[in-house]
Amino acid sequence: MWIRHAIRRKVRVIQLTGHAIVFARLDSMDFVSRHLKILKLSYANVFDSFTMKLSSQCPSLEELELKDCLVEGHGIIHVSLKRLTMVKCAFLKNFLVDAPNLVFVRCIAPERWVPLFKNFEALVTGSVMFDDSLLSYEFGYQVDDDEFAQTSDDDDDDNNSTYARSIGKPITASDDSDEFISDDSDFSDDFCDEYSDDVKDSHDYGSDINSDSGTYEYSEIANGHEYKQFENLNDGHDCTKGSNYHGCNAMYATSDYKSLGGQNVLHSLSNAQNLELLGHLGEVVLRRESISCPTFSNLKTLTLGEWCISTGADFDILVLLLQYSPTLEKLYLHLEKNPDIQKALEGGIKPKGGLFSCKHLSMVRIRCTKGNPRVHMLAQLFRYNGVLLEKIYVRRSGSFCEPS
Structure with missing residues (x-):
């Protein structure tokens, strides 16, 4: 009645x-309006009739948040539609977003299905x-509670499954990943300081990578490592050849995983100027999609999680x-603490990478645990690809060698 x-x-x-x-059960007819510009819904059942009405009978809608x-x-x-935010929502299969004038999209920790994106030509x-x-x-995925010293959970309910709550099932702590939200306006020098406090993920994505506290120029912590050679800089294979799946575990190349x-x-996001691609070690969807990596012609700022680095030092x-x-x-770059990495390196695994040319790269900032x-x-890899060590910064917290 209020609506x-x-x-x-x-x-x-x-x-x-x-x-x-x-969850709130919405009557699609209640929201039909030629004047509605911004709609924000939380803990709601969004039915097909509702999304159809939004698409066809809310012509002024510019911002949607779920x-x-x-x-x-x-x-x-x-x-x-110009701005779309979807945080910790459970989707039926084949959910599609087609928005040719969208300039901002955020999709964080989807459950059951990763939405499909189409016609994002205007995306920034x-x-x-x-x-x-x-x-x-x-x-x-088992998360180490001490992954980063600054990670905290202020609301235990935020870690519960959206799908389980909506259908009345007993709530279990099946979600180890809270939301990650960055600044809505732009990706300026301090964009990493603008994340909302109530939506940290379990590996502290989006906390304070740009903070001066605990941040060093790489040369301050190099301890002689800057003089070492990157042995596998050009190891004879081409990273652009999808047939080798550029170092990814074979399971990601041979398994279908279309059901996810x-x-x-990546192709849908390829026009963006500012891009965040975050995920834990070995996340399937992003690694699967990187097989056919598009050219990001407009990209100025890129934030990456652990998913783009295999266990050990495969870059x-x-x-x-x-x-x-x-x-x-x-x-x-956000690096997680993983005991398997230390074991792999102690076992003699050598870093693996390749050649790239980023002539305009003015800053690399790495968020990781101490040690x-x-x-x-990574510093050696960037150095031998023409990136000055003075442009590399490291934000450290916790300890890589702390027992779990």
Whole structure:
């Protein structure tokens, strides 16, 4: 009744939050309006009839935000939509977003299915973070509670499954990944300081990588490593050849995993100027899509998670992305603490990478735990690809060697 009254008064902004246990069930006719510009929904069931009405009978809609929603519609096709945020929502298969005038998209920790993106030619800023464990029971990821000293959970309910809550099942702590949100306006020098406090993910993505506290020029912590050679800089294979899947574990190349969704997500985001691609070690969707890596012709700022580095020191996917980002100016890397990495390096695994040319790269900032040996390997990789050590910064917290 309140919504109907607001719509009759030609309201332009509606924000509705349902209950965390029993989701709000929306009547699609209540939201039909030629004046509605901004719609924000939390803990709501979004049915197919609802998304169809938004697409066809809300012609002025410019911003849509869905958080902790069960999205049962088949998609959103909207010409006027400019900003779309989807955080910790459960999707039915084949959910499609078709928005030719979209300039900003954020898709964080989708459950059951990664939405498909289409016609994002106008996109300026894109942010995605995937967690395989939310898409299929086949994947499991155990998170070290001490991963980063600054990571905290202020609300235990934020770690519960959206899908389980919406259908009334007992709530279990199956989601190890809270939301990651960056600044809505732009990706300026301090964009990494603008994340919302209530949506950190379990590996501290989006916390304070750009903070001066604990941040050093690489030369301050190099301890002689800057003089070492990167032995596998040019190891005879071409990272751009998809047939070798550039160092990725064979399971990602041979398995289908189409049931997880997210097909062509990198191509859909390829026009962006500012891009965040975040995920844990070995995340399938992003690694699968990197097989056919597009050229990011407009990309200025890139933020990457652990997914682009295999266990040990295989930087092939990272190099591949840099090869296809000719205009890149700023690179942010988030490294996780993983005991398998230390074992692999102690076992004699050598760093693996390749050649790239980022002539405009003015800054590399690495977020990691103290003592992470891959920092030095990355610095060597960048140095031998023409990036001055003075342009490399390291933001450290916790300890790589702390017992779990």
